[in-house]
Amino acid sequence: MIRPPQAAPLLALALLVPLLAAPASTARAQAIETMEAREYQACMRLVNVDPDTAFEKALQLQDRGFGAPARHCAAAALAAGGHHAEAAKRFEALAGDMPETTPASIVANVLGHAGLSWLSAGDPGRAYAVQSAALDIAPRSADILTDRAVALAELDRLWESVDDLNAALNLDPGRVDALVLRASAYRQLEVLDLAMESVTRALAIDPDNPEGLLERGIIHRLDGDLDAARADWIALIEAHDGRPAAEMARKNLDRLDFGPPEQEAQAPASDSD
Numbered sequence: 001m002i003r004p005p006q007a008a009p010l011l012a013l014a015l016l017v018p019l020l021a022a023p024a025s026t027a028r029a030q031a032i033e034t035m036e037a038r039e040y041q042a043c044m045r046l047v048n049v050d051p052d053t054a055f056e057k058a059l060q061l062q063d064r065g066f067g068a069p070a071r072h073c074a075a076a077a078l079a080a081g082g083h084h085a086e087a088a089k090r091f092e093a094l095a096g097d098m099p100e101t102t103p104a105s106i107v108a109n110v111l112g113h114a115g116l117s118w119l120s121a122g123d124p125g126r127a128y129a130v131q132s133a134a135l136d137i138a139p140r141s142a143d144i145l146t147d148r149a150v151a152l153a154e155l156d157r158l159w160e161s162v163d164d165l166n167a168a169l170n171l172d173p174g175r176v177d178a179l180v181l182r183a184s185a186y187r188q189l190e191v192l193d194l195a196m197e198s199v200t201r202a203l204a205i206d207p208d209n210p211e212g213l214l215e216r217g218i219i220h221r222l223d224g225d226l227d228a229a230r231a232d233w234i235a236l237i238e239a240h241d242g243r244p245a246a247e248m249a250r251k252n253l254d255r256l257d258f259g260p261p262e263q264e265a266q267a268p269a270s271d272s273d
Helices: 013-019 026-047 051-063 068-080 084-097 104-120 124-137 142-154 158-171 176-188 192-205 210-223 226-240 244-258 262-266
Strands: none
Touching: 026 051, 026 068, 051 068, 068 084, 068 104, 084 104, 084 124, 104 124, 104 142, 124 142, 142 158, 142 176, 158 176, 176 192, 176 210, 192 210, 210 226, 210 244, 226 244
């Protein structure tokens, strides 16, 4: 299943910072909260730029008693740095330690980030469990439904994946990533008419969507329309060269022109798209 790139996890700062212990006076509380908000924002800005430095800053903030915001930045930095399993554990621990008064959406979002990290760590089973826990708390989250659909697809539970994507699209009908993921699931289920319908809807909203162009090309190829497949993959490469979807398109074009690589041709047939 095509998996869209994920943005770095961010929580609503206004909701996360007050999870720190309340200080003694209102005026002091406001001053400390403002300072903590600035420090947290600075830490999160570093996450995608320099995750190692962001992690060190988060540890310093934890030593200074910043609590939940510092722990969140540390987990986000680990995820951005490729330490997905450790990030997942930290997100889960953070969610478990949040006070009962924490809004359900915040706890669910933190669990959702844990799920994404477990997916990136190659453990869709744990991702599914955490995402299901998040949906128990916030069942109307299109983000978490879409992410759990990816875990279900990786567990080869494709019809359940479609169910989650349908639920996400009922909440957000214009969600392009969910439409493309649903097209991929239908294609793997060999329901090509529904796959094409879903990806066509996605590309009507975002005509240059790289994952959508890749998926539609694959469906065209399976339908025997090699010229249409080639056109989609060439358009993808021209618009998004260097992205993972474009690399996949280039490999698929090579197969059209030259056949599968020799080692693949000698191996048992499998669907590697």
